[in-house]
Structures are given as C-alpha cells and as structure tokens.
Amino acid sequence: MKKLKLLTLIFLFIKSQCLFANELCPHPWQIGIYANSPMQALIKEKAEGYNVDIINEMAKRVGCKISFSEIPWARQFVEAGSGKLDFILGGGKRPDREKILHYARPDLNVPSVIIFKKEDKNFKSFKLNQIMTMNLKIGGLVGSQYSDEYEKLMKNKDFASKIEHSTKHENLVNKFRAKRIDGLLFGEITSAKNFLKEEFNKNSILIFPLTENDYSYVAYSKKTFTIENVKTLDGVLKKIINDGTQLKIMKKYFSEPEIKTLLSGIN
Incomplete structure (x- = not known):
C-alpha cells in the first residue's frame, strides 16, 4: 500500500x-x-x-x-x-x-555610445543634438533605439538625415574605417569593442555614452x-x-x- x-x-x-x-x-x-x-x-x-x-x-x-x-x-x-x-x-x-x-x-x-576617430574629431564632449548643426554622417543599426533622446531627435528631419542605417554592424564599421561616415552608434560598449578591436587596442577612438544608465x-x-x-x-x-x-x-x-x-x- x-x-x-x-x-x-x-x-x-x-x-x-x-x-x-x-x-x-x-x-x-x-x-x-x-x-x-x-x-x-x-x-x-x-x-x-x-x-x-x-x-x-x-x-x-x-x-x-x-x-x-x-x-x-x-x-x-x-x-x-x-x-x-x-x-x-x-x-x-x-x-x-x-x-x-x-x-x-x-x-x-548597457548604455549606448557614439564613437569617433581621434584623428578626425577632437571633441572634449559630445551631445546627440550637436549632430543637427554639424557636418556629420553617423552610422546606426536599423531598429536600434539608442536612447529616449535619440528617439525624439529622430523625429527631426535635420537630425534623421544625418543618420545612415544598416541591418549589420559590419557594414557600418567598414564605412567608418573607410571614412565614408564620421561616427558610429552602438547599443553596448562591449559590442563596440568587439567590432572595433584594432581601434580600441590603438586607443585611436573617442567614446561618448549617450546615457548614464540604460x-x-x-x-x-x-x-x-x-x-x-x-x-x-x-x-x-x-x-x-x-x-x-x-x-x-x-x-x-x-x-x-x-x-x-x-x-x-x-x-
């Protein structure tokens, strides 16, 4: 039983x-x-x-x-x-x-970041809204919403016209290295380090967080x-x-x- x-x-x-x-x-x-x-x-x-x-x-x-x-x-x-x-x-x-x-x-x-080459830009600091008033082309991934500020700015035609989108990070990195775009947006600094190993090793880039926390x-x-x-x-x-x-x-x-x-x- x-x-x-x-x-x-x-x-x-x-x-x-x-x-x-x-x-x-x-x-x-x-x-x-x-x-x-x-x-x-x-x-x-x-x-x-x-x-x-x-x-x-x-x-x-x-x-x-x-x-x-x-x-x-x-x-x-x-x-x-x-x-x-x-x-x-x-x-x-x-x-x-x-x-x-x-x-x-x-x-x-994982706060998003924007990255520039030191040899091309000499920013001491950088804010997203500066893109509208500068002669810059910035690469970003299709579907990425890098910050609340980014989403608001994307509704502005002057800002949106400065963002070049791709479905793959690799395409944007290649354009960045060929100087066909001035900067890169990444959703995480760790991903940026993976795609830009050479630049990180040479300390040849400028990195600015878009937010403190995300x-x-x-x-x-x-x-x-x-x-x-x-x-x-x-x-x-x-x-x-x-x-x-x-x-x-x-x-x-x-x-x-x-x-x-x-x-x-x-x-």
Whole structure:
C-alpha cells in the first residue's frame, strides 16, 4: 500500500512538472539572433554569447527547448509582435516595444555610445543634438533605439538625415574605417569593442555614452506568454542572477571592469 502511494505521488509530481513545462513552452522557444558579439551571434551556425547562455539556462531550468534563427534586429520586433518569436534578447525597454513585449527585471546596464576617430574629431564632449548643426554622417543599426533622446531627435528631419542605417554592424564599421561616415552608434560598449578591436587596442577612438544608465532585458512576446508565465520565468532569471550563474556566464565574455559596469544599478 505504501509503495502504491509513493508511486502515485511520483506520478503526480511528474505530471505537474510536465504541465508546468507545457504551459511555458507549448513549442520550442523561437528566438532570433543577430551578429552582436559578445552578447549574441551565430558562430558556425551555433548560437553563442551572453544572452544565449542566459536563455539556455532559463530553458534548462524549466524543461523547455529552443530553436535559434538568424534574424536582423529590427525584424525581430516584427516577428515577436506576430508571435513568430517568443523572446527578444538584450533589448532596452521602449514605449513602442512595450505594446508587444512583456518586461520584468533587467539583467544588465548597457548604455549606448557614439564613437569617433581621434584623428578626425577632437571633441572634449559630445551631445546627440550637436549632430543637427554639424557636418556629420553617423552610422546606426536599423531598429536600434539608442536612447529616449535619440528617439525624439529622430523625429527631426535635420537630425534623421544625418543618420545612415544598416541591418549589420559590419557594414557600418567598414564605412567608418573607410571614412565614408564620421561616427558610429552602438547599443553596448562591449559590442563596440568587439567590432572595433584594432581601434580600441590603438586607443585611436573617442567614446561618448549617450546615457548614464540604460538597462537590457529578456523580453517576452505578449502573443506567447501571459503575465503569470512572465512572473514564473522572471523568478527563474532571478535565481540565475542570485545563485551566481549569471556571474559565471559573464566571466566567459567580459573583463572584471566590464562586469562591474554592466552590473551597476542592477538590483
């Protein structure tokens, strides 16, 4: 009799876990990846990077599977809005994005930056609104919303005409090196360091943060997840942060000073 009760309890536990997993992942999580190392990238058809490791850990803890696809950053929001993608990894919280995405806790502080070559410009400081009154051409990624100020300025034709967009960082970096554009916008300083390794090593560039703080999130498609689902998954992310797993992942990709900056202001 005791054995029967034990088997019944085991069965009920397994059943509850299956129901829990099915609710959070009725299908393998669909996630878009774009070239933005060390945050995320497809390397030899394998998804890698900080964001990838975090979502893989979340999936493992709730028993879900993931399917990664290479999708341009701007396109990811369209796909998440239609329910074709279940998550957006590493984006900031913006009013238009909140219409299609649930946000919970941020996991990193990643202020956007603007970069110039020292040999071309000798700015002591730089503000975005200066672009309107200067003979500058600045490269930015399609779909990136670098700051609230940037979004407001983009509504100004004089400012918007100075921004040259591309779907890939590589294209913008090549134009920057060829002096076909004067500056570059990056959503994270860590990504800038990856794409401009030579310039960082030579200390040949000027870097200006656009904001003091700008947090990045694991964002959840409203087409896929309910508020209750998000609370559950946010609890999983909280455990990943609190039990040291996040820090372990970060050490794979970032230096100690970078980690300190990325975690500043994160509760």
